[in-house]
Structures are given as structure tokens and as C-alpha cells.
Amino acid sequence: MPAFSPRHLCSIAAALALTAGLPATAGAAPDDSAALREVLFVGNNWDGTADVVESTGDLARIGRIDVVPDKEERLAEIRADPIKWIYFTAIRNSVGEGHDQYVDDMYSTPDGRSVVVSRPSFADVVSLDLATGRVNWRFPADGYRSDHMAVSPDGTRVAVSASTANTVHVLDIATGRQLGKFATGDKPHENVFSKDGKYIWNMSIGEVNTSLDAPWLDWTKGDRRITVVDATTYRQVKVVDMRERLDAAGLKDHSDAVRPAVFSPDESKLYFQVSFFNGFLEYDLASDRITRVKTLPKNPATSEDRTTWVNDSRHHGISVSPDGGKLCVAGTMDDYATVVDRATLQEGPLVTVSKPYWATVSGDGRACVVSESGADRVTAIDFATGEKTASVPVGDHPQRVRVGHVERDWSGPAGG
Secondary structure (H helix, E strand, O other): OOOOOOHHHHHHHHOOOOOOOOOOOOOOOOOOOOHHEEEEEEEEEOEEEEEEEEOOOOEEEEEEEOOOOOHHHHHHHHOHHHHHHHHHHHHHOOOOOOOOOOOOOOEEEEOOEEEEEHHHHHOOEEEEEEEOEEEEEEOOOOOOOOEEEEEEOOOOOEEEOOOOOOOOEEEEEEOOOOEEEEOOOOOOEEEOOOOOOOOEEEOOOOOOOOOOOOOHHHHOOOOOOOOEOOOOOEEEEEEEOHHHHHHOOOOOOOOOOOEEEEEEEOEEEEEEEEEOOOEEEEEEEEOOOOEEEOOOOOOOOOOOOHHEEEEEEEOOEEEOOOOOOEEEEEHHHHHHHEEEEEOOEOOOOEEEOOOOEEEEEEOOOEEEEEEOEEEEEEEEEEEEOEEEEEEEEOOOOOOOOEEEEOOOOOOOOOOO
């Protein structure tokens, strides 16, 4: 595809500002809401389980799912292939921090009968029957690791990053059939569907496992960019090189590896985190430029040795309240989460939590829910007050948290 001139980029950005919206967090509009129960799925990455908890209030646990019921079969395949075994071991010793990565992301199907899970160490996506715990279908991703996913607003498609193949697959959520795929920058990470389902935004983060972490060596991390594609044809319609925008804003020492990101409800702004930074940035789609930067407090107990920060993250996790008035930020390496006023960028109380790895919104929209990967808990923080309202134990190393649905009387797979 031909390169865009700055003038063309601005025109496309203005057009996309009308369509690019919030990531779909509810997993799908339910087929029959009266027969379904809204819940939060919590992926326990090192455990190979997903806890299902109430989506509001006290976050009480409802049930637990084994997301690797086929574990022995998958391990046998990996051991039989020397290249797969090398990558499997490398994942364990690098991004896995010495652990296998069994669940990165998950979304329920519109009927609440299945949950679709990306499994990094097995380089696949599976659909699991919530009644039986059995595998409905399995899709092997290109390369050797699967990562973040996104579900379309209508709940029929799921996009998954194949991080070692620089590819995003888009699958039919009911059958696992590939509908299309597209190329990205190095190490595709976050995916976001536009609110109308017409576009997919992918953020590539480059190489996060080297020790070349000084700002002047940031160029060694690879080709980091935002790739926007048509969600029907999977053809590229725009590329945002955030390096150019950062430099133009006088932020030459900031990494251009865009991490978690969220659109404002009016679909005009993108709020995103970057590697190594304790804070977030605001990007205006219409003007195609970074308009504000928010630096958040550092924890004095956090080492300033960048090589000790997990996968180059300092802060990893950001969400926005339904009315757009507040942002919630997970200060991963600084061991806190905080609610930030979007108009003034003033942060609220720094709520002590242990290595928060993700931030989402509760089912009723009143609270931010963060995963405490260092304490094996999920914790709710009230958007209005910025104070902790609930916290419950979950499995080993919770990461992604997603709103979804199960059948109303569900309490776990039969025999589970």
C-alpha cells in the first residue's frame, strides 16, 4: 500500500475519529439477556485457570475454569518439535518470568455458553464449553506465541495477536475459522475494534526481552507502530508511527512502544501507555498529534534499573469510565492504581495494590477493576471517590480481566 503523506494521514485520522471507539469489554451483546448473568473473567496466567467473579459489588467468586484441559496433549506436541520446545522454554524464561503462560486473554460468546482463550505458551486460541470444560475448537496461531485479543462489538469475531509472527488473526468466535489476517509491526500486542466494528487497531511493542533499555537504545527494539485495518477486508488503511508524534511533542526520550490503550467515549482521543513510562499520553485523532502527557508519581521503593521492570513495562493497564470523566491507571512496577480526572489530569489517591497488570470497568460502570498479579487478587476502585471498594483472591498471576456472560445458573463446569 502506498505511504500516506502527512496531509492524507490527517484526513484519515479525522475520518476515523468518527468511527474508532471504545474496546468491546462485554465480550458480546448477549443473545438472551434474561437467561444470562454478567460476570468478570479473570485469567490466571501461571495457573492455567480463569476465575469467574461477580461483575459488580463485592466481586464474589462464582466458579473456576481449567483453560488447559488438553495440557498433556499440547506438551507432547511441543516436546516432539525441537523448535517449538525452544520457543516454549524461551517464553517461560523471558516474558513468563520463569513460568509457563497458559492464559493471556479471554472473551465469552454471545450465548454465554463458551469462553475463547488465547494461550501464549501453546501459541493458540481455544474455545471452551462452559458447561463441560471441554475444548470446542482450537486455532494454532502463526509463529510460537499468542497474545492480546479483542472481540468485535457484535461478538461474532475475535482478533488475536500472533506475537512472534507479526500477524493478527481474525476468527469466527463460534467456529474458530479464520476470516482473515493482517501484518503488523514487530511483536503485535494490544488490539481494539472500533465502536462500529469497521476497523481494528493494533499496537506493536517490539522486542521487550533485551537489556538494551536505555532511552538512546530505544531504536534497537524494532518496528513499533499502530496499524489500522479495515475489519472486513483486513487491508491496511492507516499506520501511526508514534515516534514521529513523540519527537514532534518534544518527547524524544519516551519509548514509542504503545502498550494498553483506550479511546475516549466521544472517539476523538486515544489514551495510551508506553514502555518504561510512569504515566500516559493523550493522542488527538483529528489533528494527528499528542496533545497532553500525564506523568504519575514514582514509588520510592521501585528500582530505577529499567532491566528489572517486567517486559519493559512501568505502568500497564488503563481504562475509562463510561461517562468519559475518569481514567483508571495500573501503576504496575510502582504497586498502585489510581483514578485520574480526564479534564484536569489530576490523579486521585494512590491505592496500594501489588503489581497491577490490567485495568477494566465493572459491569455497572461504577468501578475500575485491576488485577493484582503480585498478590493473586482482583480489586475494585470506585471511579467517583478513587477508593478501594472490594478485593477478592483469585489464581496464580492474574492478568487480563474481561466483562462477559455465563448462563444464569452457571457455577462452574460439570465435575470441575
